[in-house]
Amino acid sequence: MKVAVTEWQGRVAPLFDVAGTVVLMDADGGMNTSNLGGPADSPQSRIAFLEDHQVDVLICGAISRPLIQQAEAHGIQVQAFVSGEIHDVLEAFKSNQLDQPGFSMPGCRRCQRRQGRCH
Numbered sequence: 001m002k003v004a005v006t007e008w009q010g011r012v013a014p015l016f017d018v019a020g021t022v023v024l025m026d027a028d029g030g031m032n033t034s035n036l037g038g039p040a041d042s043p044q045s046r047i048a049f050l051e052d053h054q055v056d057v058l059i060c061g062a063i064s065r066p067l068i069q070q071a072e073a074h075g076i077q078v079q080a081f082v083s084g085e086i087h088d089v090l091e092a093f094k095s096n097q098l099d100q101p102g103f104s105m106p107g108c109r110r111c112q113r114r115q116g117r118c119h
Contacts, residue, residue: 001027003093004055005086006036012082012089014105016063017043023086024053031090047071059089059098061105081105 003025006013013019022036034053037046047067050058051074058071059079068078079098082089083105092098 001056002054003057003059003090004050004053005059005089006061007033007086011085012059012061014061014083016046016058016060016080017067019046019060022049023090024055025090029094043067044070047074047076050074050076057093059093 005023005025006016006019007021007023008014008019013021019036021033023031023033025031034049036049043064044067047070050071055076057077057079059082061081061083063071063078063080068080071078079093082098082103084092084103089098089103092100092103097103
């Protein structure tokens with residue numbers, strides 16, 4: 001399983017649609033950082049990047065509904081509205097603890113990450 005986490009200054013980037021960097025973690029726990037796209041790149045090109053890198057799970061902050069739908073159409077599970085330090089988030093993901101309140105974006109207390117939206 002390959003996991004991608006959008007990154008900004010060592011933390012989960014607050015908005016996937018304009019994120020520039022992604023940390024990729026493979027099944028063996030190996031990690032590397034890649035350029036996800038620049039300001040001129042379309043948000044859809046970010047989904048294409050994830051598909052090209054065979055990402056199974058995307059962990060990110062906020063993400064627009066059309067991009068969630070596009071990612072899911074390509075078989076990418078989206079864990080949205082996540083915040084925190086990259087290392088902590090990945091550890092929580094590996095131990096199935098990402099649903100803990102400390103990893104929810106501020107103001108997003110009742111997040112349903114499986115659907116990629118808040119109520």
